[in-house]
Amino acid sequence: MSLIEARGVGIDLGGRPVLRDVDFAIERGEIVTIVGPNGSGKTTFLRILIGALRPDRGRVIRAPALRIGHVPQRLAIDPTLPITAGRMIGLPRRRPAPQIAAALERVGLPGFAGRPLADLSGGQLQRVLLARAILGGADILILDEPTQSLDQPATAAFYLLVEELRRDTGCAVLMVSHDLHVVMGASDRVICLNGHVCCQGTPVAVSAAPEYRALFGTGTRGAFALYRHAHDHRHDGPQAGAADPAPAPAGGEG
Helix, strand or coil: CEEEEEEEEEEECCCCEEEEEEEEEEEECEEEEEEECCCHHHHHHHHHHCCCCCCCCCEECCCCCCCCCCCCCCCCCCCCCCCEHHHHHHCCCCHHHHHHHHHHHHHCCCCCCCCCCHCCHHHHHHHHHHHHCCCCCCEEECCCCCCCCCCHHHHHHHHHHHHHHHHCCEEEEEEEEHHHHHHHHHHCCEEEEEEEEEEEEEEHHHHCCCCCCHCCCCHHHCCCCCCCCCCCCCCCCCCCCCCEEEEEHHHHHH
C-alpha cells in the first residue's frame, strides 16, 4: 500500500474553502514536490497529511506504524535561548548521545551536538532540523519549504543531501517548495496545487502543462539546470507519467 494516501480531501478555514477534492498518494522511495502560488493550500495540506489538522471532507490513510520525519516551514528561535543542536534534535524526549551524533554526521555536521542553535547559520539550522527528522528511521520525510531562507548554493546542497538520504535509506520525500529551478529537476513527480490539484506528473510534463504555465509563467519551463538527480530506478505509484490536468484553479489558504 502507499505510505500516505489522501482521498477527496477538503477543508475550510476561516469560513472559506482552502482545499477541495484532493487525491494524493506517495510510495516508498519516491520524491514528490508540491508547488503552487502563495495561498494555494500547500502547507495546510501537509498539516493534514501529518495529522496536525483534520479534513472537513475526505480522509487520509497512513501505512501502519508509519514513521514521519517533519521539517517545518519556519522555526522561530529566541537567540537568548540556551539550547544546543544536540538538545534540539533530542526533543521532545531525550535520545542517546551516539544516536544524535550519528544523525548530525549523516547531515554533514559532525561534532555539532554542543553548538548553540543561536550560533548556527541558516543552512546549518536546516540540517539540524533534518537530522532531527531522520532520527529513528523515518519512512517519509515531509519538508515544508525547507530552504526558504537559504541562498542558492546552500539550497542546492540541501536538496542534494535529501536525495542522498532517499538513495541510502529508501525513504520517501514529500516537499513543498518555491525553488522551482531546483526541485523541478530533483523530483520524480510534481503536483501543482491551487486549492485543488491543477496538474501532476513528471517534472517535464508538468512544466509544459497549460495549468502550470498559467500560474508560474513560461520562463520556468526549461529551468532544470541547477540540479537533476539520476533517475536510475522506477516508481509505480499513481500518476507517475504525464501531467493530468484538473479543473480551473480555486483560491485557498496555505
